[in-house]
Amino acid sequence: MLAIAGTSLLPGFTVIGLVLGGVYALAAIGLVLIFRVSGVLNFAHGAVAMFATFVAYQISVVNGAPGWAGLLVAIAAGAVVGLLVEVLTMRPLAGKPALTKVVVTIGWLLVLQTLAGILWGANAYHRPVQLVSRAGFRFPGTHVVVGYDQLTTVLVALGLALATAAVLRYTTIGTAMRAVADDPAAARLWGINVNRVTAASWMAGSAMAAVAGVLITPLINFDTFSLTVVVIDAFTAALIGRLTSLPWTVVGAMFLGLAQTYPRAFSSQSGLGELVTFGLVLVVLAVLFRPGGRRIRLV
Amino acid sequence: MNAPTSDPALRRAVVLGAVVFAVVAPAVLSNYLRSLAADALISGMIVLSLVVLTGLVGQISFCQYSFAALGAFTVGSLVAGHHWSFWMALIVGTAFAAAGGVLVGIPALRLSGLFLAILTVAVALFFDRFLLAPGTWNAFSGGVEPWRPARPSIAGISLDGSYAFYLFVLAVFLLTSLLVWNLRRGKVGRVLRAIRGSELAAATVGLDLTAWKLAAFGVSAGLAGLAGGLSAVAVGSVSAGSYDFLHSVSVAAVAIVMGVGTVASAAAGGLFLAFGPWLLQHTPLSTQYFNLIVGGLLVLQLVFTPQGLVAHNEQLVLAWRARILARRRAADVSAPPDDLDRPPATDELVTSTEASA
Numbered sequence: 319m320l321a322i323a324g325t326s327l328l329p330g331f332t333v334i335g336l337v338l339g340g341v342y343a344l345a346a347i348g349l350v351l352i353f354r355v356s357g358v359l360n361f362a363h364g365a366v367a368m369f370a371t372f373v374a375y376q377i378s379v380v381n382g383a384p385g386w387a388g389l390l391v392a393i394a395a396g397a398v399v400g401l402l403v404e405v406l407t408m409r410p411l412a413g414k415p416a417l418t419k420v421v422v423t424i425g426w427l428l429v430l431q432t433l434a435g436i437l438w439g440a441n442a443y444h445r446p447v448q449l450v451s452r453a454g455f456r457f458p459g460t461h462v463v464v465g466y467d468q469l470t471t472v473l474v475a476l477g478l479a480l481a482t483a484a485v486l487r488y489t490t491i492g493t494a495m496r497a498v499a500d501d502p503a504a505a506r507l508w509g510i511n512v513n514r515v516t517a518a519s520w521m522a523g524s525a526m527a528a529v530a531g532v533l534i535t536p537l538i539n540f541d542t543f544s545l546t547v548v549v550i551d552a553f554t555a556a557l558i559g560r561l562t563s564l565p566w567t568v569v570g571a572m573f574l575g576l577a578q579t580y581p582r583a584f585s586s587q588s589g590l591g592e593l594v595t596f597g598l599v600l601v602v603l604a605v606l607f608r609p610g611g612r613r614i615r616l617v
Numbered sequence: 618m619n620a621p622t623s624d625p626a627l628r629r630a631v632v633l634g635a636v637v638f639a640v641v642a643p644a645v646l647s648n649y650l651r652s653l654a655a656d657a658l659i660s661g662m663i664v665l666s667l668v669v670l671t672g673l674v675g676q677i678s679f680c681q682y683s684f685a686a687l688g689a690f691t692v693g694s695l696v697a698g699h700h701w702s703f704w705m706a707l708i709v710g711t712a713f714a715a716a717g718g719v720l721v722g723i724p725a726l727r728l729s730g731l732f733l734a735i736l737t738v739a740v741a742l743f744f745d746r747f748l749l750a751p752g753t754w755n756a757f758s759g760g761v762e763p764w765r766p767a768r769p770s771i772a773g774i775s776l777d778g779s780y781a782f783y784l785f786v787l788a789v790f791l792l793t794s795l796l797v798w799n800l801r802r803g804k805v806g807r808v809l810r811a812i813r814g815s816e817l818a819a820a821t822v823g824l825d826l827t828a829w830k831l832a833a834f835g836v837s838a839g840l841a842g843l844a845g846g847l848s849a850v851a852v853g854s855v856s857a858g859s860y861d862f863l864h865s866v867s868v869a870a871v872a873i874v875m876g877v878g879t880v881a882s883a884a885a886g887g888l889f890l891a892f893g894p895w896l897l898q899h900t901p902l903s904t905q906y907f908n909l910i911v912g913g914l915l916v917l918q919l920v921f922t923p924q925g926l927v928a929h930n931e932q933l934v935l936a937w938r939a940r941i942l943a944r945r946r947a948a949d950v951s952a953p954p955d956d957l958d959r960p961p962a963t964d965e966l967v968t969s970t971e972a973s974a
Binding site: 359361407410411416417418420421422424425426427428429431432433435436440543547549550553554557587588589590591592593595596599600603604 | 677679724727728730731732734735736738739740742743745746747748750751862863866867869870873905906907908909911912913914915916919920
């Protein structure tokens with residue numbers, strides 16, 4: 319009985335899983351961009367997303383401005399936080415081991431997480447910023463209703479992934495970013511301002527985190543903690559792309575979104591999503607990151 | 618740069634003084650402050666577990682409180698649910714946590730520090746949301762929930778009183794500190810330092826890297842589990858919220874701020890973790906600001922004093938003392954510096970993991 323009820327839920331859960339995957343992809347693309355250009359695994363990525371999203375919440379929900387205004391301010395806030403992290407703490411640590419920088423991002427995680435808790439309340443529920451109407455349409459040939467907000471999320475995720483790839487491949491700043499990613503010293507010799515390019519990657523990556531945060535809030539519990547720990551889902555997706563390949567990161571994010579959602583059709587046990595993430599991290603680290611594994615290009 | 622980095626006689630005097638102070642001072646404190654002092658020692662043991670893992674092996678962990686939770690949940694369910702003796706439950710809980718540490722350590726054998734950090738975050742969230750979620754422990758709980766494990770008694774002396782319990786926790790803390798101090802100074806410390814310095818060279822001289830690393834993971838997680846088991850009876854109840862990811866992040870931050878290279882950091886870190894929020898209550902700020910300060914300190918410390926606050930201040934004191942002594946006996950020959958005691962800088966403890974990537 320249960321299994322039949324579960325199976326009939328699957329098409330609807332596919333939509334939810336893909337939307338979740340789209341948001342993870344958005345967060346993971348920023349993470350990969352920052353990692354490739356500056357070599358820093360940004361554990362504060364989720365916290366930046368959370369903080370920017372609360373800025374949008376302040377503008378749109380508390381002050382009553384339209385949703386798009388909140389989104390724009392959030393993107394700006396995300397970029398500013400990213401810039402501050404890079405200029406204030408990453409630049410002085412140039413040449414230090416990667417793990418030191420990772421621990422610094424953990425410090426930022428604590429700072430942003432606590433600051434948001436003080437400003438907007440730590441454990442309370444917050445009304446999400448609704449950018450697009452929740453009304454939807456029936457997917458042709460099925461009974462599944464797809465919300466316009468859900469469709470928007472997936473389209474924005476795919477669009478930004480493609481745009482990032484295009485910028486990296488066809489524009490000057492994108493070429494400069496790839497050059498810095500490959501060899502900062504050589505890039506500097508070619509006249510590239512490495513500091514500026516690194517800062518740009520932090521700003522762009524953090525701005526994408528802001529978009530991901532604003533889009534994800536209607537889907538998950540909107541509090542300071544849940545968004546901060548989305549970073550581990552973004553990491554999982556990015557690890558599937560070996561922290562380098564954007565297309566595989568998007569594929570990984572979609573897979574993770576679906577893998578987290580499907581088990582919920584069959585069991586009400588809480589934390590199944592985390593179980594899936596944990597298992598996937600283990601498998602990916604064991605298989606893809608074995609010593610001497612092949613390197614993949616950024617685009 | 619040539620300032621002496623250690624002075625055994627001074628250090629012995631400071632440690633002895635600190636121990637005497639730790640035994641005597643709480644006698645005049647209120648019950649509430651005594652329980653805070655016991656909390657400080659328990660948090661200190663979790664910092665100590667990071668002194669083993671990060672200081673000796675060079676691996677960072679963001680899931681030490683998950684191991685503590687294994688100890689606490691085991692003690693809670695066995696004592697309150699199944700009426701076990703506290704001592705047996707504490708041993709089983711510590712063993713569970715140590716086994717958990719070894720399991721997390723297995724993937725870590727092939728990973729560099731960065732990826733292990735990701736893995737430990739995944740472990741912490743897996744514990745928070747799945748393993749410690751209501752219901753998962755039902756099969757283990759003996760039908761009683763929430764668990765309210767009673768405090769044990771030693772040789773007829775009940776530990777219900779706050780001072781008796783504090784002294785008991787202090788004894789455990791000192792024993793574990795001594796253990797870790799011996800690990801650092803003895804053969805184990807030399808072996809782990811060798812592995813951290815160069816895995817290839819260590820393997821060449823016949824060291825079993827796998828066994829040593831896993832043992833260090835087990836000891837570290839076991840220490841955290843022991844602390845968790847004690848915290849279960851310190852508070853008198855067990856709830857998942859006390860062992861979540863943010864606690865782990867916070868304790869890792871404090872351990873790094875204090876410096877993972879010295880055992881003394883455990884005491885300093887524990888005091889900071891327990892009394893920091895209490896002090897904040899007496900300022901215009903609230904306890905909410907504690908993690909903000911911890912995070913800020915972590916960022917500032919890594920940029921300015923990579924050895925950690927304890928080692929940094931010890932050097933300040935020693936340099937100051939050396940200046941006075943030098944003035945006194947003008948041109949005297951000073952003792953050769955003892956390099957073994959020099960705590961590793963945060964940089965140093967991560968370079969080896971980078972090299973193995």
